[in-house]
Amino acid sequence: MKIISTVSELRPALELLRKEEPKRPLVFTATLGCLHKGHESMFSLATKSGGWSAVSIFLNPLQFSDPNDYKIYPSNLEQDLELCKKNQVDLVFAPSKEEFYSQKPLLKMQIPSLTDVLCGLGRKGHFEGVMYIVARLLCLFMPDKALFGKKDYQQYRIICQMVSEFGLPIEIQSVETVREDDGLAFSSRNLLLSPKAREAAGLIYRSLKMGKKAVDEGERDLSLVSEIVRDIILSNSLNRIDYVDTVEEKTLRPLKMLEKKTEKTKETTRFLLAVAVFCENTRLIDNIECSSS
């Protein structure tokens, strides 16, 4: 496994890979480090697909709206590299902040309809920072395929839109969320949970499943579905809700009411039931894909 820490070394290293097996696709996964089973599932997907597996590990300060959140975000490069090796990653790019931001970022990107909803409301500038780093990484790696986890569904959609608008020849693939036994989505932030908060966090996915069940059983009023989710999450007093929202899957536009099932001609509406919850002080997000039929 090749480990690279500077931009200038990265390009020739990638070129070498491409020369070695010109037909073998380059599959890229961008991470903030503190790798867990969610990342492992992406790495294994890259390897299984027969591609070169390239990974970036970079805790991007630009995407943290709260400086304290950045400071306490867990990181452990040595452990991360071990895990990459174990998962047959071929190349890791782990630059320092100084290396990656040697030039002050002046460029700003947004997709207001996608960046200013859901997590974008509470975390001002977060997705602008994500777009910036991902655009740079994609331009650097120019992979054939890039993987993004569905836990960060909004991020996945934003990246899809960005890549499609730029017309970059990169396939963006979403990867299923990996969960603990009680359904809690794997996240680096889980490490920040106290045992009691960890227990409370287990309610998040349970609530989403109950919300989806209500839809599947015929509930068309999505504000009532959100109510169900909200009540279950708040049944533990350590939980505080940032948002519970239902949005159209592609556009992330709010969706509050499904059309009656009896209207035969209508198509299936695919939507997302998404939440952000503070468990004590740790903000966790999750979502579940739903459809109107």
Place this chain on the structure above:
Amino acid sequence: MKIISTVSELRPALELLRKEEPKRPLVFTATLGCLHKGHESMFSLATKSGGWSAVSIFLNPLQFSDPNDYKIYPSNLEQDLELCKKNQVDLVFAPSKEEFYSQKPLLKMQIPSLTDVLCGLGRKGHFEGVMYIVARLLCLFMPDKALFGKKDYQQYRIICQMVSEFGLPIEIQSVETVREDDGLAFSSRNLLLSPKAREAAGLIYRSLKMGKKAVDEGERDLSLVSEIVRDIILSNSLNRIDYVDTVEEKTLRPLKMLEKKTEKTKETTRFLLAVAVFCENTRLIDNIECSSS
């Protein structure tokens, strides 16, 4: 000369060129059409450098803040293609508006320190539109080198910054402004000038040269230099000034005073004396590079 009008045909056509001579660099020039000697000089530079010469012709509605300005902007594709052929262009990409914007643009880009000064003040959204189209074209063509004329100096600087921040492996080269006998910079908009306005427009470059002369002769107060320029332009009553400005060459930050020449230790300051002038109703821009020593 290959003429291509759809995005889906463009990629394989570029791949063919690259395969034919893998070492031959691809040199790209983006244009709005209505080609003139300024463009010809870029095409000839591309050919002389030994590269493939690729050109886009697309009147990008997104960069026109004034819909009427877009409507009256001259265009003549047939003539443009003739001129490309004459200048040994290898590939022309001339998509329709519908083809290029088949997807509604949602993504927004800015570099406030560069896009919100000079022409960005009077033409809100103009450079955002330029960045959008150029980013897309560069991602599509992925040329080794892209040429931008110095008449649109601000545009050139913005593109440099954008490409550098994304880390795209593309060399951005500026090309000297080509001028008529009386110094007027070639521009598609010159076609919109009445004979009288055409005469008045001749004052623009003359005023810039006089401004630069004042600097070369020792004037350190750049507001006085701007005054000289302003007076010469306004000596014809058909001219109206949008702006006369002096800005630091790289950052485009305002520069109003040069340090005294006697201070030996100081470095040379390179700056731009830039103007936008309405000759009757036609807005023309021009600039001249100056330095403090």
